[in-house]
Amino acid sequence: MPRRVLGLLSGRIAVGVLIAVALLAILGPLLAPYDPLEGGSDLLAGPSGAHWLGTDYLGRDVLSRLLDGSRVSVLGSVQVALVALVAGVVPGILSVYLGAVFEWVTLRLADTLIALPFLVFAVAVTALLGNGIPQAMFTVGIMISPLFYRVSRAATLAVARSPYVEAAIIAGASVGWVVRRHVWVKVLPPIAVALANTAGVGFVVVSSLTFLGIGVQPPAPTWGGVLAADLGYLTFRPWAPLVPTFLIMATAWACNLLADAIRDVSGAAGRTLLLEKERRRVAA
Amino acid sequence: MSLLELSNVRISLHGEELVHGVSFALEPGGVVGIVGESGSGKTLTCRAALGILPEGITVTGGSIELDGRDLDGIGAKEWTALRGTTISAVFQDPASYLNPSLTIGSQIAEVVRVKLGLKRRAARERAIELLGAVRLRDPAEVYRQYPHELSGGMLQRSLIAAAIAAGPKVLIADEATTALDVTVQAEILDLLRDLRRETGLALVVVSHDLAVVAQLCEEVLVMRAGEVVEQGTVEQVLHRPRHEYTRLLIEEHEAYGWEKYLVSS
Numbered sequence: 001m002p003r004r005v006l007g008l009l010s011g012r013i014a015v016g017v018l019i020a021v022a023l024l025a026i027l028g029p030l031l032a033p034y035d036p037l038e039g040g041s042d043l044l045a046g047p048s049g050a051h052w053l054g055t056d057y058l059g060r061d062v063l064s065r066l067l068d069g070s071r072v073s074v075l076g077s078v079q080v081a082l083v084a085l086v087a088g089v090v091p092g093i094l095s096v097y098l099g100a101v102f103e104w105v106t107l108r109l110a111d112t113l114i115a116l117p118f119l120v121f122a123v124a125v126t127a128l129l130g131n132g133i134p135q136a137m138f139t140v141g142i143m144i145s146p147l148f149y150r151v152s153r154a155a156t157l158a159v160a161r162s163p164y165v166e167a168a169i170i171a172g173a174s175v176g177w178v179v180r181r182h183v184w185v186k187v188l189p190p191i192a193v194a195l196a197n198t199a200g201v202g203f204v205v206v207s208s209l210t211f212l213g214i215g216v217q218p219p220a221p222t223w224g225g226v227l228a229a230d231l232g233y234l235t236f237r238p239w240a241p242l243v244p245t246f247l248i249m250a251t252a253w254a255c256n257l258l259a260d261a262i263r264d265v266s267g268a269a270g271r272t273l274l275l276e277k278e279r280r281r282v283a284a
Numbered sequence: 285m286s287l288l289e290l291s292n293v294r295i296s297l298h299g300e301e302l303v304h305g306v307s308f309a310l311e312p313g314g315v316v317g318i319v320g321e322s323g324s325g326k327t328l329t330c331r332a333a334l335g336i337l338p339e340g341i342t343v344t345g346g347s348i349e350l351d352g353r354d355l356d357g358i359g360a361k362e363w364t365a366l367r368g369t370t371i372s373a374v375f376q377d378p379a380s381y382l383n384p385s386l387t388i389g390s391q392i393a394e395v396v397r398v399k400l401g402l403k404r405r406a407a408r409e410r411a412i413e414l415l416g417a418v419r420l421r422d423p424a425e426v427y428r429q430y431p432h433e434l435s436g437g438m439l440q441r442s443l444i445a446a447a448i449a450a451g452p453k454v455l456i457a458d459e460a461t462t463a464l465d466v467t468v469q470a471e472i473l474d475l476l477r478d479l480r481r482e483t484g485l486a487l488v489v490v491s492h493d494l495a496v497v498a499q500l501c502e503e504v505l506v507m508r509a510g511e512v513v514e515q516g517t518v519e520q521v522l523h524r525p526r527h528e529y530t531r532l533l534i535e536e537h538e539a540y541g542w543e544k545y546l547v548s549s
Contacts, residue, residue, distance in 0.1 A: 162380070163377070164382055164384075166336065167446070167447075169336060170336065170372055172364055172369060172395070172450060173395075177394070177398055181386070185386075
């Protein structure tokens with residue numbers, strides 16, 4: 001599947017952007033020309049040779065803050081996606097096999113989580129557990145996990161009743177074997193789509209939370225935090241919010257594009273948005 | 285001692301009895317046939333012996349003994365251990381009984397690996413051997429093919445190979461030849477007969493087609509609406525039927541079967 005995703009133009013663009021973002025997260029803090037926490041005397045300056053993106057209200061270099069903040073933002077969204085994946089897929093598959101009680105309990109838990117407004121809930125949990133990115137992202141991940149639960153459960157249900165699974169059972173297959181051999185391959189494509197989507201959502205959520213000052217202690221830079229600071233001084237630097245906004249949007253968009261590409265090559269076609277040329281390339 | 289012995293087995297759905305007492309004994313290397321129209325309880329009887337009755341349907345009377353062991357109330361683990369190694373089955377529509385996204389070979393090798401504990405390479409060799417044993421012309425080629433690349437007859441052979449991979453003593457063939465055209469049907473029946481002779485496999489052959497049963501079986505049960513209306517040797521049942529329904533089946537077969545055209549032409 002990975003090779004076929006890269007066969008699509010949209011897949012290549014998405015992967016390219018995400019690699020760039022990943023590099024930014026890994027190398028960003030090293031590339032920052034100034035200390036992102038140290039203010040200067042030059043407040044709210046426009047772009048210049050010394051400060052490419054200007055300075056903020058404390059005179060800190062905005063470029064340095066964005067570069068340094070990329071790691072927290074990206075790691076946060078990855079964490080959201082992974083927590084959601086594990087917390088959703090495992091009970092999702094098991095709900096089909098572990099009997100009616102487990103099924104009922106997990107279904108009701110999923111319903112409950114879906115009913116909660118997650119940004120508000122995340123704020124509440126960080127108030128309880130302490131204001132840190134891991135706590136906040138863990139909470140958001142749990143809040144999103146019903147998506148994975150539903151998707152993996154639906155795929156598992158469809159396979160569990162298929163004749164070939166029955167044939168495997170007659171051949172003496174245990175539940176573990178059925179899951180490993182037959183369920184897993186059917187669950188994987190929709191999960192890959194959901195994962196890419198969730199990384200995008202997670203990214204926006206991390207940015208939203210950091211924008212609100214939740215998840216990170218104030219002086220530490222994040223993309224959402226830079227955006228929040230910029231919005232306070234629109235009169236002085238009206239263009240400034242565009243930079244962090246662009247970074248957030250491009251990453252979330254690349255995640256969604258990747259999700260689309262995975263869906264297109266994994267045969268869940270019919271709703272495909274591919275160009276005709278690309279579609280022919282997929283077929284070939 | 286019988287390999288598979290059903291005595292007065294009754295099967296019900298929520299208190300409503302669907303199968304009203306089936307008894308037969310299958311000796312090692314023996315063949316028992318069950319004929320009857322759809323809905324007569326043939327398949328339910330087989331599923332009871334495999335422990336895969338649909339949800340809500342249970343065995344409510346009688347006993348099933350497999351290889352000297354009473355199957356009443358045995359747990360899921362024990363069922364898993366029995367299936368494949370002691371009893372196995374093939375069904376109608378082989379295409380849907382193989383996973384379309386896995387190669388034929390990997391599906392058979394998996395059975396051998398898990399049930400017989402063979403290593404990867406040994407399992408591969410054994411799987412190819414099995415594909416050869418079911419008379420597939422190029423076993424090594426079929427091993428790496430996907431189900432969609434094979435014809436119905438080849439798929440049924442592959443499915444039989446998977447079913448006998450762990451060396452079961454009893455094989456249930458539930459309408460195993462129904463979806464195939466007549467020549468392929470004859471080949472599969474030959475294959476089953478040969479397997480029986482070569483490996484001592486005992487067969488339960490379920491069909492609505494009298495010809496299939498007549499070719500293969502020693503003992504026949506005729507079922508209708510959950511009731512065994514006639515039971516005996518093939519000789520007795522097909523040539524001297526006592527029950528009206530059996531006579532009807534035979535007459536219909538004579539009226540619509542190919543024999544008629546053969547005689548008149």
